[in-house]
Amino acid sequence: MTAAITLHPDEAVTAIVAFFEHLRPENLPQIGQxxxxxxxxxxxxxxxQGVAAITGVFEHMFVALDAPRFVVTQRVVQGTQCFLTWDFHFRFQRFDRHVTQTVRxxxxxxxxxxxxxxxxxDYWDAAEELYEKIPLVGALMRWLKTRANA
Structure with a gap:
C-alpha cells in the first residue's frame, strides 16, 4: 500500500486545472489520482458518485462531442474550497459540425x-448555453424566454 500524497490546495488546484485543460481520452485513467x-x-x-462513475461522465463526453476542451479562465482557492470559471469548447456531431460551440x-x-x-x-445554464443552440429546440427555448420576459 502506498502512502497518500498530500498537496497544498493551491498546488492541487494547479494540477486539477492542468489536467482538465489537457484532458484527452487517453488521460482518463488518471482521474483516480x-x-x-x-x-x-x-x-x-x-x-x-465514485471514480468509475465520474470517469464514465468524461468518457461519454468524448463519445458524444467532437473536440471537447476546457479553458479555465479564473480560479479562487480558499482553504479546501475552490471555485473555477471556464469555457467549454466543442463541436456537435450531428449538426453544425463545423461550428465550434462554447459553454461558459x-x-x-x-x-x-x-x-x-x-x-x-458544475454550474452552467443548460437552456442558454446548450438547448438554444440545437435546431428546433433552440427556437422553442428563445420563444419561451421572450414570453417569460414579456
Missing amino acids: LYAANARFKDPFQDV GATHLVLDAQGRILLHR
Missing part, C-alpha cells in the same frame, strides 16, 4: 486533506 474514491460529481444532467460555466470543488476532489459541482 485527482478524485477521492467516494467523490461526487454533479452537473445539470447527472449526479454520480463554473465549478465548485471541495478537496480532501490530500488535495483530491471530494465534490465537483
Whole structure:
C-alpha cells in the first residue's frame, strides 16, 4: 500500500486545472489520482458518485462531442474550497459540425486533506448555453424566454 500524497490546495488546484485543460481520452485513467474514491460529481444532467462513475461522465463526453476542451479562465482557492470559471469548447456531431460551440460555466470543488476532489459541482445554464443552440429546440427555448420576459 502506498502512502497518500498530500498537496497544498493551491498546488492541487494547479494540477486539477492542468489536467482538465489537457484532458484527452487517453488521460482518463488518471482521474483516480485527482478524485477521492467516494467523490461526487454533479452537473445539470447527472449526479454520480465514485471514480468509475465520474470517469464514465468524461468518457461519454468524448463519445458524444467532437473536440471537447476546457479553458479555465479564473480560479479562487480558499482553504479546501475552490471555485473555477471556464469555457467549454466543442463541436456537435450531428449538426453544425463545423461550428465550434462554447459553454461558459463554473465549478465548485471541495478537496480532501490530500488535495483530491471530494465534490465537483458544475454550474452552467443548460437552456442558454446548450438547448438554444440545437435546431428546433433552440427556437422553442428563445420563444419561451421572450414570453417569460414579456
